[in-house]
Amino acid sequence: MANTVKIRVPGTTANCGPGFDAVGIACTIYNELELTLSPQAGISLEVAGEGAGAIPADGSNVAIKAVQMVLNKTGRHYPGIALKMVNNIPLARGLGSSAAAIVGGLVAANELTGCQLSKQEILDMATSIEGHPDNVAPAIFGGITVSIMDSGSAKYLRFLPPKDFSMVAVIPEFNLSTKAARRVLPESVPFADAVFNVSRSALLVGALCTGEFKLLLHALEDRLHQPYREKLIPGMAQVLTAARQAGALGAALSGAGPCLLAFTDGDSDEVGQVMVKAFNIHKIKARYQLLNIDRQGAIIL
Ligand SMILES: Nc1ncnc2c1ncn2[C@@H]1O[C@H](COP(=O)(O)OP(=O)(O)OP(=O)(O)O)[C@@H](O)[C@H]1O
Numbered sequence: 001m002a003n004t005v006k007i008r009v010p011g012t013t014a015n016c017g018p019g020f021d022a023v024g025i026a027c028t029i030y031n032e033l034e035l036t037l038s039p040q041a042g043i044s045l046e047v048a049g050e051g052a053g054a055i056p057a058d059g060s061n062v063a064i065k066a067v068q069m070v071l072n073k074t075g076r077h078y079p080g081i082a083l084k085m086v087n088n089i090p091l092a093r094g095l096g097s098s099a100a101a102i103v104g105g106l107v108a109a110n111e112l113t114g115c116q117l118s119k120q121e122i123l124d125m126a127t128s129i130e131g132h133p134d135n136v137a138p139a140i141f142g143g144i145t146v147s148i149m150d151s152g153s154a155k156y157l158r159f160l161p162p163k164d165f166s167m168v169a170v171i172p173e174f175n176l177s178t179k180a181a182r183r184v185l186p187e188s189v190p191f192a193d194a195v196f197n198v199s200r201s202a203l204l205v206g207a208l209c210t211g212e213f214k215l216l217l218h219a220l221e222d223r224l225h226q227p228y229r230e231k232l233i234p235g236m237a238q239v240l241t242a243a244r245q246a247g248a249l250g251a252a253l254s255g256a257g258p259c260l261l262a263f264t265d266g267d268s269d270e271v272g273q274v275m276v277k278a279f280n281i282h283k284i285k286a287r288y289q290l291l292n293i294d295r296q297g298a299i300i301l
């Protein structure tokens, strides 16, 4: 007999400036994934929205990989895997599309195989596929997460800020894979840059926990990855400056980019328009989307 479940998973913005591979925020942009497990052998995939026609229907698909990982771990055998996706999260732009696909596959397969896996196990499995925990943790738990790796297992803190802020995601038309954006990072950094980032990331978490959002201007500064990735994103520095000048609380690269994210507590549309214009000056077409914090993470619909 076939078994079906539908999951909704949020997109995520990772790093938030200095918190490289550690800090992530779940955002109100969602993918839906419907999984059917059956005795009829074969893999099928239907995709609507982002990635339609481009996402492969084989073991290289991270959602399918995630489903198979749960089946192997729980010892269940289902020869038939059918996935239907409705994607709103753009692919390879810095809004956690791969994390959403992985978490969707894991949570769906866990539900259909009798919920044998805890959320901690799902987090560790998701991290092993994604390579780092900063997107998958908020995709699972919602809210803001800070994650570290310890002997192959992710330890995390999840919290919500005491008051709301908004996010403006400016999404350029071009893709940038995380793989390509990690290739430009150096093997080591100057000690002074490490100190710069330690102080900013501590301030970032403090500002988000206490609601002292005025501190975000400095708390979103980074020297570990953004300066190296600038060359991959024409106009990046100017777009971030334009956001601050238009009244944003602060702005940073979203994940591995190329999406840029401004934090606001005022006129978000004004900030978005100014950022798009700054991209246009560098001959990059872009659009903006207003986002809030998602508090639920992945849910079963
Ligand atoms: N819905 C999906 N189903 C299956 N695979 C997907 C899906 N969405 C994304 N992917 C895979 O993930 C890749 C994009 O992942 P990548 O890590 O490069 O960017 P991202 O996750 O969108 O951004 P970031 O990690 O910076 O937030 C796609 O090229 C595709 O292979």
Ligand SMILES: N[C@@H](CCO)C(=O)O
Pocket (backbone or CB within 6 Å): 014, 015, 020, 021, 022, 132, 134, 135, 178, 181, 182, 225, 255, 256
């Ligand atoms: N921390 C990751 C996020 C993107 O997956 C990076 O910046 O490479």
